[in-house]
Amino acid sequence: MRTTRITAPAALAAVLLVCTTACGGGSSTGGSAQGGPEELTYWASNQGSSLEADQQVLTPELKKFQQQTGIKVKLEVVPWSDLLNRILAAAASGQGPDVLNIGNTWSSSLQATGALRPFDAKAFEAIGGKDRFVASAIGATGAQGKDPAAVPLYSLAYGLYYNKKMFADAGIAEPPATWDELVADGKMLTKDGRYGLAVEGGNPSENVHHAFVLGKQHGADFFDAAGKPDFTTPGAVAAVKQYVDFMAADRIVAPGSAEYAANQAVTDFATGKAAMLLWQAAGSSLKSHGMKPGDYGVARVPMRTKDATGPTAVNSMVAGINLAVFNKTANADGALKFVKFMTGDDEQRILNAAYGSLPPTKAAQSDPAFATPDLKVLADALAHTAAPLPQVADESQFETAVGTAVKDLFADAAAGRPVTTDSVRTALQKAQQQMPAS
Amino acid sequence: MARPALPAQHGPTAPPLGAPRPPQKRAPGRSPLARILPPARLRRAWLPYALLLPALALELLVHLVPMLVGIAMSFRQLTQFFIGNWSAAPWAGLDNYRLVVDVHAPVGADLLASFAVTCRFTLLSVGLSWLLGTGAALLMQDAFRGRGLLRTVFLVPYALPVYAAVITWAFMFQRDTGMVNHLLHDQLHLTGERPFWLIGDNSFAALVTVSVWRQWPFAFLCLTAGLQNIPRELYEAAAMDGAGVLRQIRSITLPSLRPVNQVLVLVLFLWTFNDFNTPYVLFGRAAPRAADLVSVHIYQSSFVTWNFGSGSAMSVLLLLFLLVVTVLYLAVTSSRRKDA
Numbered sequence: 001m002r003t004t005r006i007t008a009p010a011a012l013a014a015v016l017l018v019c020t021t022a023c024g025g026g027s028s029t030g031g032s033a034q035g036g037p038e039e040l041t042y043w044a045s046n047q048g049s050s051l052e053a054d055q056q057v058l059t060p061e062l063k064k065f066q067q068q069t070g071i072k073v074k075l076e077v078v079p080w081s082d083l084l085n086r087i088l089a090a091a092a093s094g095q096g097p098d099v100l101n102i103g104n105t106w107s108s109s110l111q112a113t114g115a116l117r118p119f120d121a122k123a124f125e126a127i128g129g130k131d132r133f134v135a136s137a138i139g140a141t142g143a144q145g146k147d148p149a150a151v152p153l154y155s156l157a158y159g160l161y162y163n164k165k166m167f168a169d170a171g172i173a174e175p176p177a178t179w180d181e182l183v184a185d186g187k188m189l190t191k192d193g194r195y196g197l198a199v200e201g202g203n204p205s206e207n208v209h210h211a212f213v214l215g216k217q218h219g220a221d222f223f224d225a226a227g228k229p230d231f232t233t234p235g236a237v238a239a240v241k242q243y244v245d246f247m248a249a250d251r252i253v254a255p256g257s258a259e260y261a262a263n264q265a266v267t268d269f270a271t272g273k274a275a276m277l278l279w280q281a282a283g284s285s286l287k288s289h290g291m292k293p294g295d296y297g298v299a300r301v302p303m304r305t306k307d308a309t310g311p312t313a314v315n316s317m318v319a320g321i322n323l324a325v326f327n328k329t330a331n332a333d334g335a336l337k338f339v340k341f342m343t344g345d346d347e348q349r350i351l352n353a354a355y356g357s358l359p360p361t362k363a364a365q366s367d368p369a370f371a372t373p374d375l376k377v378l379a380d381a382l383a384h385t386a387a388p389l390p391q392v393a394d395e396s397q398f399e400t401a402v403g404t405a406v407k408d409l410f411a412d413a414a415a416g417r418p419v420t421t422d423s424v425r426t427a428l429q430k431a432q433q434q435m436p437a438s
Numbered sequence: 439m440a441r442p443a444l445p446a447q448h449g450p451t452a453p454p455l456g457a458p459r460p461p462q463k464r465a466p467g468r469s470p471l472a473r474i475l476p477p478a479r480l481r482r483a484w485l486p487y488a489l490l491l492p493a494l495a496l497e498l499l500v501h502l503v504p505m506l507v508g509i510a511m512s513f514r515q516l517t518q519f520f521i522g523n524w525s526a527a528p529w530a531g532l533d534n535y536r537l538v539v540d541v542h543a544p545v546g547a548d549l550l551a552s553f554a555v556t557c558r559f560t561l562l563s564v565g566l567s568w569l570l571g572t573g574a575a576l577l578m579q580d581a582f583r584g585r586g587l588l589r590t591v592f593l594v595p596y597a598l599p600v601y602a603a604v605i606t607w608a609f610m611f612q613r614d615t616g617m618v619n620h621l622l623h624d625q626l627h628l629t630g631e632r633p634f635w636l637i638g639d640n641s642f643a644a645l646v647t648v649s650v651w652r653q654w655p656f657a658f659l660c661l662t663a664g665l666q667n668i669p670r671e672l673y674e675a676a677a678m679d680g681a682g683v684l685r686q687i688r689s690i691t692l693p694s695l696r697p698v699n700q701v702l703v704l705v706l707f708l709w710t711f712n713d714f715n716t717p718y719v720l721f722g723r724a725a726p727r728a729a730d731l732v733s734v735h736i737y738q739s740s741f742v743t744w745n746f747g748s749g750s751a752m753s754v755l756l757l758l759f760l761l762v763v764t765v766l767y768l769a770v771t772s773s774r775r776k777d778a
Contacts, residue, residue, distance in 0.1 A: 081722075085741065092521045109744075114522040202637065204724055256614040259636045261722055327522070393518065400742045404724040411637040411726065433544035436517060436743050 038071045040334050043078050043086070045101040045321055047154065047355045049288050051077045057354045065341045071334050084396065090326065091115030098329040099338050102150055104140040104322045105389040105399065111142045111149035112393035117325040117332065118147035127151065127340040137360035140318045140388035150322035151343055152360035154352055156280040157316040157381040158213070159298040159374060166194070166275040175299035179242065182276070182302050186252030189275040196252035198274035199243075201410035202261035204403025207243075209317050209389075210278065211406055214239035216314035216387055217304050222402065227392045229435040231402060231428040240406055241424045248413035258407075258414035269296075280319050281356045283374055298374035300381060316381040318388040320360065358382065394435055401431040505757075512750035521746070534751035545739070549752060551727070552735035556711060559642070559731060563649040564706045568699075570650065571657025576687065578658075579665055589662070596655035604719040607648045611635035611720075636721060641729040649716055653709070657702055664698035665691070700771045707767075708760060732756060 042062070048054045054077040062073040076097070078086055084106065090096025091113045102110060110116050117123070119141075124130045130138065137155050141148035160182075162175045170189050176182035186196025200206040215222060220235025230236075247253040254274065257265060263285065269277035270289035278301060286296065301315035323342055325335045341347060348364035358379055359365045365379065389395060405427040413419050511524070512534055520527035540546040578589055595603060610617040613634050622628045635644040672690050681689065692699075714733040717725050723741070725734045736756070740749025 088521065088741075088744075092524070094522070109518060113518045202722075254614075256632070259613055259634060397743055400724070400738075404742075407637075407724055408727070411634070414634060415638045430544065434739075434742055436745055 038331065038334055039074060040071055040099060040331060040338055041074045041076070041097040042338070043076050043083070043097040043100040045083055045103070046077055046079050047321065047357070049284060051079065057351070061342075061347060061350065065338060068341070069334075069337055071337065073338065087115065088113075094328045096326045096328065098326055098331055098335045100324055100326060101153065101321050102324050104137075104150070104152065104318065104320045106396050107140060107142045107149050107322055108391045108393055109396035110324070111146065115327055116149040117327045117329070117335075118142075118149060119151060120147045123147075123325075123336060126336045127343060132343070132361050132363065134360050134362055134365060134382065136318050136382050136386055136388070137320060140320065140391070141322055143391050143393070150324035151339060152320055153323040153342060154321040154355060154357035155360040155365075155378075155382055156319035156321075156357050157378040157386050158209070158278055158280055158301050158319070159282075159316075159377045159381070160301050161269060161277040161279055161282055161286070161296050161298055161374075163269070163272060163275045164295060164297055166272065170275075175297060176302050177300070177306050179302050179304060183246070183250045183252060186246070186250060186276065190252050194272065195254045195268075195274045197246055197276045197278075198265040198268040199246065199253050199257050199278075199410075200260045200263070200265040201247070201253075201258040201414070202407055204400055204407055206265075206403075207406035207410075208399045208403035209319070210243050211236075211240050211402055212317055212389055213301070213314055213387075214243055217308070217312050218242075219312050221390065222398060223390045223392050223394075227390075227394075229394065229398065229432050231432040232425050237421055237425045237428060240402075240409065240428060241419065241421060244406065244409045244413055244419050244424070247410060248419040255414040258410040281358075281374070281378065284356045298377045300377055300385075313385055314387045316378075316386040318382065318386045320357070397435055401434045402428065405431040508750050509754055511746055512748075512754045514747050516745070516747040516750070518744040521744075527747070530747055534748045535755070537748055538751050538755065545748070548730075549732070549735065549739075552730045552732045555642070555728070555730055556732040559646060559649070559729075560707060560710045562646050563653060563710045564703065566646070566650045567653040567657050567706055567710075568703060570654040571659075571661050571702075574654075574658045575661035575665055576691070578662060592658055593655045595651050596659070600652070600715045601719055603652065604648060604716055607644075607651075608636065608720050611644050637726050639726075639728045641721065641726040645717060645720060645729045645731075648720060649710060649713065652716065653706060657706065660698055660702045661695060664695045668694045700768075704764065704767055708764070711760065712756075 044054055044058055046054055048057060055075065058075055058077075062075055066072050080103075083101075083103070087096070087100065087102065087106075087110065091110075096115075102116075111118075119127075133152055134155065137152035138148065141150050141152065160175060166189055167173075167175070167185075170185070172185050172188065176185050182197070189196040199210075212222065215236050218235035218239045220233045220239060222229065222231055222236060224230045247255060247258065254268070257268070265274070265277060266279065266282055266285045267289055268274045269279075269282075270286045270291040283293065287293070303313060303315055323339055325332065325339060329335050342351070343361060345359075345361060345363045348359035348361050349367055349369065352359045352364065353369055356375075358370060358375055359367070364370075370379070390398065392398075409419055409424060409427055412423065513530055513532075514520075514524075514527040515530040515533070516524060516527045537543070537545055538549055541550045574592060578585055578592075609615075613619060613632050613636070616635070618635060619629075619632045623632050633640050635641060668691065672694075673686055676686050676690055712733055713731065714737070717729060717731045717734045718737070721729060721734075723734075723738060725731065725738070732752075736749050736752045739752065740746050
């Protein structure tokens, strides 16, 4: 009896103690561990064909960094479907990585949250200067007039991939330079269960990229000069309708692609089910599906007219990945060292070659290794005809809202419902109503 | 204090050696530790609650605190500009609520539509799960060869991890390469065109199918357990009186299962109404309108606009609705039971 009398309160005290310590233990940072060697946590985006492939590419480079600086980098490759939510959660809780990759289109939205450490003059000095980067890539790092929220890491742009054999079989000598030509070619190529063009209709991000570029060609921005959403201008409606019409009216897109959201468009192109594909740096994915580099060509994304110039001569977004430093990092100096290492010319050559992207630093981009036919098309677009997605705080909401609206329109088209100017305008209006009121 | 006052000579210290022990109700020889503790009766009353305390504290921490934070968020203008520092977000008063209940404005209208979809979905899914579960439990009641195996097989959907199960369904529902269309279109020629299941109006049917597939084993499990408690004599007596199988089910089985069903239906309702995993894995973050369940809708509204204030307001309304339904349901079913 006595033992129970004594142990019961003791056990209770122990349980309470465990509880309070467990509950109170929320103050440790995700960053450097006390005592041991300096440590950084790095969230990488998924750039290769799988998370494991990314681990394999990055791990030797992180070892190199550790040898140079003594700082150990803990790597986590985060899939795209989770990345933005993970960053938001990190911003809300203050518990996050030290350095992280972000889609460059999110720069302004994340900049507004204050979760990312601004790259002021001093920070740029620490990583070797702002001038090292290509101008268009720097254009997609945050709102104008503010210190960039991130620096470019990998650059990408859209190109028109076409199947050489299917073009030859249909008697088409040249890849299309205008959308009219693309539709005409597409109609010739669409037969026997094969289609002219592969799209990723169920994927809001892909949809919004094309809507944006076509919008530019129609002279429409999705935001007005004051940064307010303006989705229902005639140009924007025409742009979205033109894109959905590839399936709805021109019928050069397989109806099944309305539900594609996991890169099935690339698979369709690689396996000869579609003759053309609008994509960013598809080379390594196509290879993994068994398509040899000689089997396809890469051309510039079409414009509305052959000799388009000025602000409507846009045929790609400035796509790419930026590298950012988390504002609540406990080791800002180490983080900047890591940014300097990753954006250094040597690493830029190695990493971009591994991922099939273009280095956003001038010195590395001029390397002949990046002068392959498809990368030359992308580099040309980035240098001359690419525009960054709107650098406004609500950009990320715009991507989801308009991308989803286009997805719904594709669903209508696939089900055989008519897609009219009115239905497109209504869909875009609904998207705009979802945007923050302020 | 119920403690009887002890005479001084009978104090807690041990009586002198050899002295006769006075008759006592209590056990003598209390240790110094025992002296500072309350008397046994009180201690007995106190200890169980104290032992529950850690669990209670954790329960509060895990459940109540997030709920309260959510309610607090619903009164704030919590947008992307403030997620780094929530406390700096301006107070919004009832603005968030006004926004989400105004059914003439787009946000409220969408929420209402989503709510209607969810109600229809819940009714269908719970109803079908219950029917299947009851039917299977009744059929499995009498012993036959292979009953154990069948029972195990029936429970597989419930035992599978949600993600693995639902992603498999998503593959099967793909239009061009999925097994469902292969069966319906290629083999049975039931449809003229290959239907879409993951986008458009059919997505509702797809969602109900997967939900029922996942839920009914739970109904089956509960009802199988419930059936074990019905005395066989009742059936034997009924058979003697000439009652057929249907009559036996109606007059014996179902009334006896009432307490099980009361809880089962409520739990199924709450789980189904709140189900997030199934639609999210099946359709991704942008669910088709026909299958826009309120849980995903709230998620999407919060993360599309990054306005967690209005998302929280929707969540609070949902919580209130479920509370009201639960209370009403329990009141109605319990009072009926008392009448019976």
